[in-house]
Amino acid sequence: xxxxxxxxxxxxxxxxxxxxxxxxxxxxxxxxxxxxxxxxxxxxxxxxxxxxxxxxxxxxxxxxxxxxxxxxxxxxxxxxxxxxxxxxxxxxxxxxxxxxxxxxxxxxxxxxxxxxxxxxxxxxxxxxxxxxxxxxxxxxxxxxx
Numbered sequence: 001x002x003x004x005x006x007x008x009x010x011x012x013x014x015x016x017x018x019x020x021x022x023x024x025x026x027x028x029x030x031x032x033x034x035x036x037x038x039x040x041x042x043x044x045x046x047x048x049x050x051x052x053x054x055x056x057x058x059x060x061x062x063x064x065x066x067x068x069x070x071x072x073x074x075x076x077x078x079x080x081x082x083x084x085x086x087x088x089x090x091x092x093x094x095x096x097x098x099x100x101x102x103x104x105x106x107x108x109x110x111x112x113x114x115x116x117x118x119x120x121x122x123x124x125x126x127x128x129x130x131x132x133x134x135x136x137x138x139x140x141x142x143x144x145x
Contacts, residue, residue, distance in 0.1 A: 029053035030079070031060045039071040040137060046079025049087030057087070061094040065101050072140050073098060076133050078109035083117045095127060104128070106136040 029047040041064040049057060064073050075094070091107070098105035106128045110118070118124040130136035 029056055031056055033060050033063060036064070036068065036070040040074065040140070041070040041072070042074045042076060042133060044076040044079070046081075048082040048084075049080055049090065050082065050084035051086040054086050054090040057090050058093065061090075061097060065097060065103065069101060070103060072104045072106065072137075074106050074108050074133050074136050076108045077114055078111065078132075080111060080114050083114045088118070088121065088123055091127070092123070104140065106130055106140075108133045108136050 029045065029049060032044040034042040034044075043060050043064060045057070047053070061073070064070065073094075075091075095105050108130050109132050110129060115124065115129075118127070118129075128136075130139060
């Protein structure tokens with residue numbers, strides 16, 4: 001299992017100038033990538049997906065397509081509280097990467113704010129979206145040739 005995290009840094013002004021302090025207690029994005037089993041790779045996301053965190057998401061998606069390549073990649077977004085335009089671009093990149101590798105990509109368990117963000121720009125029609133990881137797996141098993 002691979003766990004990637006991104007932390008927010010805050011610049012604080014004091015009488016002695018500026019200092020940068022890490023807020024390790026405030027994780028911006030947590031990514032837990034489970035190794036592919038039964039041709040399915042799962043990547044669980046929680047936190048914020050924005051310009052500062054998309055490189056971590058991109059790296060996780062890239063890793064999912066390395067051999068042995070899965071047939072299905074599931075992005076569990078149940079813990080995502082914020083999805084910025086940079087995050088949407090990262091999801092589109094993942095979709096293109098999946099298509100180029102002959103792999104299915106499914107977004108799972110989208111919270112209402114994330115669903116709304118995707119719908120506002122019409123991206124909800126560009127992805128295969130499921131209510132849960134289990135629903136996505138079941139649908140895949142039931143439609144596999």
